[in-house]
Amino acid sequence: MMVIVMEPQAPMEQVSDVLRRLEDSGVVPHMSRESGRVSIGVTAVLPAPEQEVLRAMHGVAEISGVRQPFKLASREFRPDDSIVNVGGVEIGGERFVLIAGPCAVEGEQQVFDAARAAAASGARILRGGAFKPRSSPYAFQGMGLPGLRLLKAAGESVGLPIVTEVLHPEMVGPIAEYSDMLQIGARNMQNFALLEAAGRSDRPVLLKRGMMASIEELLMSAEYVLAAGNSQVVLCERGIRTFESYTRNTLDIAAVAALKQLTHLPVIVDPSHATGRRELIRPMSLVAVAAGADGLIIEAHPCPDDALCDGKQSLTPEMLAEVGNALPPVCAALGRTF
């Protein structure tokens, strides 16, 4: 992969000339604008003479390679932080973002109650599962599209955009109609057809790390989405599988700090799946801020003991409010707002 970095003041027509030249060569350009200058990435390797021509074009400052196996996701391609816009809420900027809501949409009362609790605690995006990936074919598989419509309505009732999981490539379209953000779950992190379908969507994507995926594999999966044309990707650390069984998974908090160094994409943390234990959500939420994460996604339920799934790790409205209250001072200590 190569990056063509334009001069800081290069006028738009010079950028267009370069884009046209690249397209004429049959390669797909990926444009990134930051700190007032434009970079153009191409995932192909251009022949030396063609590089010479490009280097000589007006407005071109330099042409460089990207050594990391992930290209468009790397800080080599884009040094500045990316900001992803989810229905008006920015993830990756100065303001720390809390996403909250139930594991699964179970009914109107439940999801509207959950939405109110989320909003009241300072959450700015509502989460909820309508299509659930379950280990067992006999377990509750979610309410499907009717559930998604309820989630949308619940979000609107409190003014929050929503995020929900998509399981199959062919569902990207129908779900994108209702959902402000598409979640790709841990089990599907290497479902490449799904990554490509999400990459062709214009909805932002929340990509969760597989429970046994390496940091590099997560970035390579993000690269599938980016390479397909969708630059709105948020990564999510949600715990990896280890020998320790006290917690459901092991929160790999160093991965969050490492990702922030390796990629410009926003990174959030899911302490619910990472620990599987309600009593660890609050400290792990503060830990996420300290590690440099851009946000949190937390499971909360009006009545966790009745939840159809993941009740043990879901917060009550009161506990969620406590997390919301605990975040601001830690965010402030890290130079962020909440």
Next chain:
Amino acid sequence: MMVIVMEPQAPMEQVSDVLRRLEDSGVVPHMSRESGRVSIGVTAVLPAPEQEVLRAMHGVAEISGVRQPFKLASREFRPDDSIVNVGGVEIGGERFVLIAGPCAVEGEQQVFDAARAAAASGARILRGGAFKPRSSPYAFQGMGLPGLRLLKAAGESVGLPIVTEVLHPEMVGPIAEYSDMLQIGARNMQNFALLEAAGRSDRPVLLKRGMMASIEELLMSAEYVLAAGNSQVVLCERGIRTFESYTRNTLDIAAVAALKQLTHLPVIVDPSHATGRRELIRPMSLVAVAAGADGLIIEAHPCPDDALCDGKQSLTPEMLAEVGNALPPVCAALGRTF
């Protein structure tokens, strides 16, 4: 789930009566015939009065529950070994089955050479990838359908049925047209849409264990295929992720013996992905026999050093022949033929 066990000599019309009664109740019956008697599994829980009616029907010997979370896959449902037929080759019977071939189909010469080497070494099914799941969007993704047609032709040239990987639900149909068996890879073990699509196919399915999946999760994924109506499932242990990095993965050989105790489905071993090291394939092949596996799937390439993927773990034709020569005495010691 409940199992309705018929009397050993129950005539077919009594079986039909029970099936009709179940279908009238709106439940889907799964039939299993073994040791001369029929069992009928239903994944729903029938109301007590309905159970009474069934228990009183002619030919019904007993009605019992299945405690394991996997139902149709369990030995509780079906105590006898299942035998899966792949284009005339039986997996799960007395005869141990070797599957061999290249990681990826790369061209006509390569795949025909590989087919000849496979057949010469005693392999009875030819493997080869036409659609490759790759961590990187920039890596070789396989030759696609033209590659699959080459694989089919190569198999026919030496009289071997073929198995190839299917990545998306919508490709199950097109691939089933050419391939005698559908492989679901480790990364897709919990791609439930794919499992269900394979479950609706009439092709046998080779289901590989995810590198992060527990034994129970593998069986639950098999259950998705079985519950969708396809009883022809072969499980494959291919190594799990651990801290040990000398080998690519860690072959969980105890899982093979455990699976043979828990399920009636055939189990095979993939020593190539499990170890990632050519020099360990031969001993791990013998290990598979000793653990009670029903077969092996091994990567072999006419010229591993030129392979487009997985060259380091691919056997040369000579090394594959050595494996073929080493298997018969160990199979014999375990009471099997090769």
Next chain:
Amino acid sequence: MMVIVMEPQAPMEQVSDVLRRLEDSGVVPHMSRESGRVSIGVTAVLPAPEQEVLRAMHGVAEISGVRQPFKLASREFRPDDSIVNVGGVEIGGERFVLIAGPCAVEGEQQVFDAARAAAASGARILRGGAFKPRSSPYAFQGMGLPGLRLLKAAGESVGLPIVTEVLHPEMVGPIAEYSDMLQIGARNMQNFALLEAAGRSDRPVLLKRGMMASIEELLMSAEYVLAAGNSQVVLCERGIRTFESYTRNTLDIAAVAALKQLTHLPVIVDPSHATGRRELIRPMSLVAVAAGADGLIIEAHPCPDDALCDGKQSLTPEMLAEVGNALPPVCAALGRTF
């Protein structure tokens, strides 16, 4: 195990009566004083009549059992936080404690420079290895007692107590002569003879979690030290082994929060061994504060590139100072001082 909880105002002579009665029964009492009341733990199960007698004694409020497998270490035995005193520095109280210093003592200049850098950055205990446990018999094994004397002198030169690792039971005495705290390393977490020897010492003990040890096993190892009579134990999370190889180990930050809930013992974090990467030490230090840890132990070297061991994970004096500067606001946000 049973806990005899005394009345809040029980005079010392009533406590003495109970202790005498227990000793006469041949059991060893472990006393804990907190929030103005005394608890006495005995690891034996007393016969019912004897329990009756005790319950009737003056000043006895109640007798209860401890269900956790770790007894003296549990919050059931002692609900309040324990504070461990290391040469005048308290670990486990309101003030967060930074321990810093080189992996190994290499010479006078190096260790005095390291001590100055530690003190300048706000560290309050100096660490350094004189006896090094090395995977290879041919690697540098540490300077031994001469190195320990240098470490002691370096600590005194800047007014800091010291902590160093002890490898064998018979070295507990000689090392305790110089060192204010005894470190038991990860590889020795289940070296029970060493735990017992440290338990018979009057020096506080820093017990590191084994890289393969569960949270419960760590607490059981602490129990060995406590049961041998030494109640001054600090636990240290230093990363566990997982499949992820980007970092040297995986910092199990949820274990820190879990330990703070399960035990009254102070808990600190070693981000150096947990990550093995210099650039991750600062964020992981803040993470430790957020998780509720009572302190940090960090490797720092005057010139990491020349270090005889662990150079890649050692901070320069400048980087250590940055950590010292970053800690106060986060400590303050968590209600602690630095």
Next chain:
Amino acid sequence: MMVIVMEPQAPMEQVSDVLRRLEDSGVVPHMSRESGRVSIGVTAVLPAPEQEVLRAMHGVAEISGVRQPFKLASREFRPDDSIVNVGGVEIGGERFVLIAGPCAVEGEQQVFDAARAAAASGARILRGGAFKPRSSPYAFQGMGLPGLRLLKAAGESVGLPIVTEVLHPEMVGPIAEYSDMLQIGARNMQNFALLEAAGRSDRPVLLKRGMMASIEELLMSAEYVLAAGNSQVVLCERGIRTFESYTRNTLDIAAVAALKQLTHLPVIVDPSHATGRRELIRPMSLVAVAAGADGLIIEAHPCPDDALCDGKQSLTPEMLAEVGNALPPVCAALGRTF
């Protein structure tokens, strides 16, 4: 490290000359005799002029280096298999060796019964724990020396040498008085003082792999024993810790084959601790043979349900006999006797 390889027919006095020259230089020579020629290893790096002198001495064929981090343990130092003699029983030769006995010595009747069952099943060494390393300070810690004396007597009653675990360096001497082989357990694999003490003993050593130790770390620990002067080391794979919880640990069978390629030391398998499940011992025993292991160590108890430890993974005398009956044909298929 360097290896001085002597001419095949070099007379003993030429070997002595080389040994004397090395000792005069202050380095410790390690001698290995195989296939009729002598090799002399030195772990120091000799200066070039000294190498010249040695190369010119009578009887010296060549001087070469060892690239592996483990030196004396490597096949580079000694290409031929080592054979370790345990009270007359050879481990590492053509004959496969079964070691069996109870987890812990519990009393006279139990250990004599266990010894008879072991001998009857074809075991040629008796195992039994007198000093038990237990996670909890409150668990049964073994009978100590009286237990060891019972084990010795039980072994003598059926003509079997014994192996037992040693936990501390200072116990090597007392235990070596009674035991024909010293076991160093998984938790002590990196207890370097213990390794060195065992290295100074003249008893053969059974070194178990730590449950989270890499293959290379196991070999480095063996190197500690070898470098201290004891060349009689047998390695034991006993399962590693992974996310899979169906089995107690995960038997890393590929490590057995890898070790046989990397080192000349004998390798055995402990299927009891590896699986923790009685019903998996038989298949895992056959698996060990197929992987190229030189023997097995299996827990068996006259009455497992009454065992003071590890009952769930202990075989009954009948099950042990079944293993003994199943081994010969598989050994024969691998070209070995039993």
